Amino acid sequence: MVAEEIRELMDRLRERGGEECIEEIGSGRVRTWNVDGCKVKASSCVMKVKFDCCADERLSGERGGCDLVLVFEDRVCIVECTSGRLSNHDARDKVKQVKKCLESLRRLSQACDERVRSVIYHNGADSTAVSRVRRELQGLNPKFLRCGDEIK
Numbered sequence: 001m002v003a004e005e006i007r008e009l010m011d012r013l014r015e016r017g018g019e020e021c022i023e024e025i026g027s028g029r030v031r032t033w034n035v036d037g038c039k040v041k042a043s044s045c046v047m048k049v050k051f052d053c054c055a056d057e058r059l060s061g062e063r064g065g066c067d068l069v070l071v072f073e074d075r076v077c078i079v080e081c082t083s084g085r086l087s088n089h090d091a092r093d094k095v096k097q098v099k100k101c102l103e104s105l106r107r108l109s110q111a112c113d114e115r116v117r118s119v120i121y122h123n124g125a126d127s128t129a130v131s132r133v134r135r136e137l138q139g140l141n142p143k144f145l146r147c148g149d150e151i152k
Contacts, residue, residue: 002046002073005111010071012108013049023048030150035067037083038121038147045151047071051101066101070151075115077151078102078140086125086144091132094120098137118142119151 002010014022025031030043049069070077078101080094098118105116118140120133125144133142145151 003112003115005109006071006073006076006115009076009105009109009112010047013047013069013071016108017049017054021050021054023050033068035079035121036081038081038123040068040079040081040121041148041150042070042072042077043150043152045070045072065104066097069101069105075117076105076112078105078116078118079121079151080118081121081147082123083147084123086120086122086129086133088126088129088132090122091126091129095133095136098140098142102140116140120144121147121149123147
């Protein structure tokens with residue numbers, strides 16, 4: 001059962017994002033998307049919001065948001081992908097993009113703040129880059145996954 005604040009956010013995302021930016025997903029099966037050369041997998045996801053070149057401009061009025069947002073029944077995941085190694089330079093950019101995306105989501109519903117998480121996909125990561133992302137995205141409980149791993 002979808003939490004009430006998540007349902008409210010989903011309705012607002014549909015209104016602001018438009019049909020071409022939203023993909024409704026039936027729960028129970030694993031879905032895979034190729035995002036910036038990296039495979040993103042998720043099961044029990046109920047909605048996908050494509051951000052790059054789509055909903056980011058509609059939600060925040062500017063470009064540069066995260067790669068996509070996955071809405072689950074109990075949480076929202078802001079997803080950023082790097083098909084190569086996550087370096088310090090990438091870490092700085094990823095943090096900036098996740099924060100911009102978070103601001104857009106907060107404008108729609110602050111009620112789901114504690115349910116928002118960040119997921120950074122990569123094919124290897126420098127330890128200093130991981131430390132930087134963890135420090136700067138502390139409240140979002142960042143999770144690091146290798147391309148092809150499933151968000152659970």
